Amino acid sequence: MARNLQVAVVGATGAVGQQMIKTLEERNFPIETLTLLSSARSAGKKVTFKGEELTVQEATPDSFKGIDIALFSAGGSVSQELAPHAVKHGAIVVDNTSAFRMDENVPLVVPEVNEEDLKEHNGIIANPNCSTIQMLVALEPIREKYGLNKVIVSTYQAVSGAGAAAVDELHEQTKAILEGKEFTPSVLPVKSDKKHYQIAFNAVPQIDKFQDNGFTFEEMKMINETKKIMHMKDLSVAATCVRLPVATGHAESVYIEIDNSDVTVSDLKALLQDAPGVTLQDDPANQVYPMPADCVGKNDVFVGRIRQDLDEARGFHLWVVSDNLLKGAAWNSVQIAESLIKLNLVK
Amino acid sequence: MARNLQVAVVGATGAVGQQMIKTLEERNFPIETLTLLSSARSAGKKVTFKGEELTVQEATPDSFKGIDIALFSAGGSVSQELAPHAVKHGAIVVDNTSAFRMDENVPLVVPEVNEEDLKEHNGIIANPNCSTIQMLVALEPIREKYGLNKVIVSTYQAVSGAGAAAVDELHEQTKAILEGKEFTPSVLPVKSDKKHYQIAFNAVPQIDKFQDNGFTFEEMKMINETKKIMHMKDLSVAATCVRLPVATGHAESVYIEIDNSDVTVSDLKALLQDAPGVTLQDDPANQVYPMPADCVGKNDVFVGRIRQDLDEARGFHLWVVSDNLLKGAAWNSVQIAESLIKLNLVK
Known part of the structure; x- marks a missing residue:
């Protein structure tokens, strides 16, 4: 998989979302386009990524067309509502909330521990609790x-x-x-x-x-x-x-x-x-x-x-x-995304 | 035992010493005279006890003549040096430092737990660590x-x-x-x-x-x-x-x-x-x-x-x-002194 990816961050203006964006930049994650999504309240805010100013957009069910990987960190109810839409549009969701963690169809992954579980994913992967x-x-x-x-x-x-x-x-x-x-x-x-x-x-x-x-x-x-x-x-x-x-x-x-x-x-x-x-x-x-x-x-x-x-x-x-905020949230989520690429799981 | 006691507080200007004095007052401990002792550096300071201004004196081996109960909280080395003198003068020492805690001739007492151990004392009783x-x-x-x-x-x-x-x-x-x-x-x-x-x-x-x-x-x-x-x-x-x-x-x-x-x-x-x-x-x-x-x-x-x-x-x-500072130190020490009276151990 050599192509660059369409990546979305949901909850882009939150404490973890901000760290996700920073981590994606630091890791030089292979991104074609970064889409920043948030609630209607925070939409319109500007965020700098790799020296470029990006405008945060309101997250809606249609925000995920063409997205390869969507990192969610906007609260459990947002994940419950929007993650299934993201999956329907073909995205792999890495969800930092507790919404799907104990769902037996959802792998719960710490790459150092159970990276192989990613192979069983059905569109959603849960990021465990920080502690x-x-x-x-x-x-x-x-x-x-x-x-x-x-x-x-x-x-x-x-x-x-x-x-x-x-x-x-x-x-x-x-x-x-x-x-x-x-x-x-x-x-x-x-x-x-x-x-x-x-x-x-x-x-x-x-x-x-x-x-x-x-x-x-x-x-x-x-x-x-x-x-x-x-x-x-x-x-x-x-x-x-x-x-x-x-x-x-x-x-x-x-x-x-x-x-x-x-x-x-x-x-x-x-x-x-x-x-x-x-x-x-x-x-x-x-x-x-x-x-x-x-x-x-x-x-x-x-x-x-x-x-x-x-x-x-x-x-x-x-x-x-x-x-x-890093290994407990943003870094573990980005690391899951890196593992997905490494294991050739991003189509 | 109906008489009021000669009580000394060693380390009277420290954080625990101050709480000891306050606790003795609150408990209306049967005191005839309260002697406040400290290092040479703090001697001369004034402390109020039951509306009366007392002057802190330098603690020396001779400070304990006539003292019934001496509450020590001025560091382990002060207890090591002065507690034996206090005992020689007939005082019972309640020591809040770690100096004598593991000495098998010294009872280590939490009144709610092992008050009866006070009966075995040889002049010094240790107050355990706060935690x-x-x-x-x-x-x-x-x-x-x-x-x-x-x-x-x-x-x-x-x-x-x-x-x-x-x-x-x-x-x-x-x-x-x-x-x-x-x-x-x-x-x-x-x-x-x-x-x-x-x-x-x-x-x-x-x-x-x-x-x-x-x-x-x-x-x-x-x-x-x-x-x-x-x-x-x-x-x-x-x-x-x-x-x-x-x-x-x-x-x-x-x-x-x-x-x-x-x-x-x-x-x-x-x-x-x-x-x-x-x-x-x-x-x-x-x-x-x-x-x-x-x-x-x-x-x-x-x-x-x-x-x-x-x-x-x-x-x-x-x-x-x-x-x-209270149950972990000052209050437990005063409580030990109260138990000594209750058990008729103060001569």
Whole structure:
């Protein structure tokens, strides 16, 4: 496949959409024409791509004629409505929302983990949840070599996962607190939920709405998506997801139990040192470990603080950090598009 | 014991010392004379107690003549040096540093958990690490009723645990970032360690220095102190400790495995509803859960987000929040002093 492609970005003016456009440019993705789509409200805005000014157009069912690949990141309801039209027009949809992730006809793909699943696509490919992606990039090499039984994760998630308005709220609220001024939370933890809480100088144990079982949807996404992507229906996975006063960069404290009982920390470091998409930052003696503030703008998943559990020989603890807008969203979507080309799946 | 006591606070001008003085006043602790002690540098400062202005004096080996109870919170080296002198003069020392915590002749006490251990004291009683205390207040009623096998905790800790200078650094750095100005970290994560990192809008997976086994001392404190306080040498405990851009209020994501296999979330809620020192805040449908910003200035430990693990019937997840300067330090110390009186241990 040598021809350049017709590519569309839906949600082009959003936090993730902007990163998608930037990533397509940085990767020099083979684009013939880039079509930028958005809601009627944002249509008309100008966006620069490769030095050229492009005008954002309103996304409609007919926007996808002739499009080869459409990257969606405009919310689940937009994907529900427009992705089927894009597919009907012959486009392959890479959807960054949760709309189709658990649909058994839709591959849910982290290229470092299950790129081959792309071959089973029926027009739509789902991009997993940000916190799932970075965890699996770190765990897949371990699972492949040493087996994996159990995952218990506690997250430290940035507000940009809740969109640009959440970042604004964090900054404005922080400023108000420092100046001793009043403020009224209105976006976090979940814009559409009943109550809103202070995020500045706080930690909020709610991301997305609650399910009846006491877990949030974010936690259930991590649990269910991990099992689907790793093709391990019976893997034990538990998650507690917490929002922090950090703009960008998710961190995760991950406990795992592997099958093999004579693996050392050195074995895991050697494995992750060479793992695709991973940068190992693990040198406690020199205070080297990953942090959200250091990962911003980088595509990789950063892993450090690898320790063997003191009681369970098959147990290990890891600290996993990545830019939630890049590997957690825009970069993983563009990477899926690159894999589609590599695997010759774009007609 | 009806008489009023001679009480000393060592480290009276520090973040915890100030809270101790406030707590002694609020609790109307039976004080005849309150002696405030500090380093030579802070001596001479004035502190108000019950409407009276007291002058802080330099702590020396002779400061403890006639003192009944001395509350220490001036750093481990001060406790190492002066606590033995205080004991020689007949005082009972309640030490908030890590100096004597793992000494087998020193009881390490959380009154809700092991108040009876006070009876074994030899002059010094150690106040546990802040993050250990709040976790054990939440777990002890569960351990007592249903048994406890395993604890895996990831913490979300406030900077005030590293002292007043760390709180200043958080606020000044946050302001600098919002104003786009330069800044140079110099306090966090550990003042005496080689490198210092940004804490504002970040999450730093290092509290205290690293040990050779890859765990930090803070993590090892949680592990070892939990076993000592609960008298469970063989309990499996693992910790990952993380510093957040929060001034006051530690949070913890705690996973436990209990002995009993037919316990429900309702059972645990009912148990914790009536547990000493615990306030249950657990109503996901109404977005009720504990948060650091809500716990400041309160003595209790707040517990919420109680969920049964989806794979392990004996596994439960909890979210535990408390004011690290109060139950984590000043209030637990004063509470120990109250227990000493109650148990008739003050001669």
